[in-house]
Amino acid sequence: MRINSFQRKYKEEIEQQGVLVHRPPWLKVKLPTGENYSDVLKLVKENNLHTVCEEARCPNIAECWNHKTATFMILGDICTRSCGFCAVKTGMPTYMDKNEPLRVALAVKQLGLKHCVITSVNRDELYDGGASIFAETVRLINEMVPNCTVEILIPDFKGEEHAFKIIMKHPPHILNHNVETVPRLYPFVRPQAKYTRSLKLIKWFKEYGLRTKSGLMVGIGETNEEVIEVMKDLYEHGCDIVTIGQYLQPTRAHLPVQRFVSLEEFEYFRGEGLKIGLKIVESSPLVRSSYHADKHARESIY
Numbered sequence: 001m002r003i004n005s006f007q008r009k010y011k012e013e014i015e016q017q018g019v020l021v022h023r024p025p026w027l028k029v030k031l032p033t034g035e036n037y038s039d040v041l042k043l044v045k046e047n048n049l050h051t052v053c054e055e056a057r058c059p060n061i062a063e064c065w066n067h068k069t070a071t072f073m074i075l076g077d078i079c080t081r082s083c084g085f086c087a088v089k090t091g092m093p094t095y096m097d098k099n100e101p102l103r104v105a106l107a108v109k110q111l112g113l114k115h116c117v118i119t120s121v122n123r124d125e126l127y128d129g130g131a132s133i134f135a136e137t138v139r140l141i142n143e144m145v146p147n148c149t150v151e152i153l154i155p156d157f158k159g160e161e162h163a164f165k166i167i168m169k170h171p172p173h174i175l176n177h178n179v180e181t182v183p184r185l186y187p188f189v190r191p192q193a194k195y196t197r198s199l200k201l202i203k204w205f206k207e208y209g210l211r212t213k214s215g216l217m218v219g220i221g222e223t224n225e226e227v228i229e230v231m232k233d234l235y236e237h238g239c240d241i242v243t244i245g246q247y248l249q250p251t252r253a254h255l256p257v258q259r260f261v262s263l264e265e266f267e268y269f270r271g272e273g274l275k276i277g278l279k280i281v282e283s284s285p286l287v288r289s290s291y292h293a294d295k296h297a298r299e300s301i302y
Helices: 005-016 035-046 061-066 100-111 131-144 161-167 183-189 195-207 224-236 263-276 293-301
Strands: 071-074 115-120 149-153 174-176 211-218 241-246 280-283
Touching: 071 100, 071 131, 100 131, 115 131, 115 293, 131 149, 131 161, 149 293, 161 195, 174 293, 183 195, 195 211, 195 224, 211 224, 211 263, 224 241, 224 263, 241 263, 263 280, 280 293
Parallel strands: 071 115, 115 149, 149 174, 174 211, 211 241, 241 280
Antiparallel strands: none
C-alpha cells in the first residue's frame, strides 16, 4: 500500500506508545474450515469472483462462509485509494469486466442466498465510479433470484450525484456506506475521503426512501466520546443501522492498533446508539460491516 506522510507520522507515534501486543481472548477466531466454506471458496474461484471476506482478511470468514453467505467485491481487486486500515491492494485498475454482474448473480443463485451483500473497491478513475456495475448487479440478482434481498456497500463516488442517480435505477433493499472512523482521524485513516461527504451521501439515499447503514472501527485512536458523536451525526443524517467493531492491523505496513476496546465498551456503544434513535446497533469486537447482514435485513425491512 502507499502510505502518506500523515499516516506515517501517526503510525510512528502510536508504535512509540507501546500498545498491547497480544490480542485479548475474545478476538481469537477459528481457522476457516468446513464443508460449506470449501464449497463457497470453490464457487468464488471457479467464477473468477472476488470477496471482501478474503481481500480484507475478515475474521468472520469461517462463520459466514459456513452459512453459505459472502460479501462479493465487484470492480476488481485493486483500489485507487490508500486507506491506512485496509488490506485491499492499492494501485491503478487496468480493466472493467462488464460480465461481472452476471457471474455474481449466478453465484447468488447457485448458493441459494436469501440476502447478499455487494461491495467494491474505489474506482475513482471511472466517470461514474462504477455505479453502473452496481446497478446492473442488483438488477440481475433481482431478476434471477427474486426472493433474495440485496445490500450494497458503496464507496463515496467522490460525492457525485449523477452516480447516486445511477444506483437508484435499480435500488437495493439496504444502502450501506461506511464512515469507518471519527472525523479527527480522517487524514490518517481515510486520506482521500471526507467525513461530511459520507454523511451527505447517507442523507441523499435516505431522502430517496432507502434503508441506510454505516459502520466504523474502534481502537485506532478515537475516544469513546467521539464514537458517540459519530452515531449522533449518522442518526441526524438518516442512518438506520450502525455496525461497530475492533480495528485489527492487517499487516505491519498498515496503521497499528492503538488499543483493544473492552466488551463492556462495545455494549456501551450499542446502548448509547439505541438511545440516540438508531434502529439497529451491532457492536462487538469481531463485527464488520456485513456481519449479520441478513439479520439486519429481516429486522429493518420486514
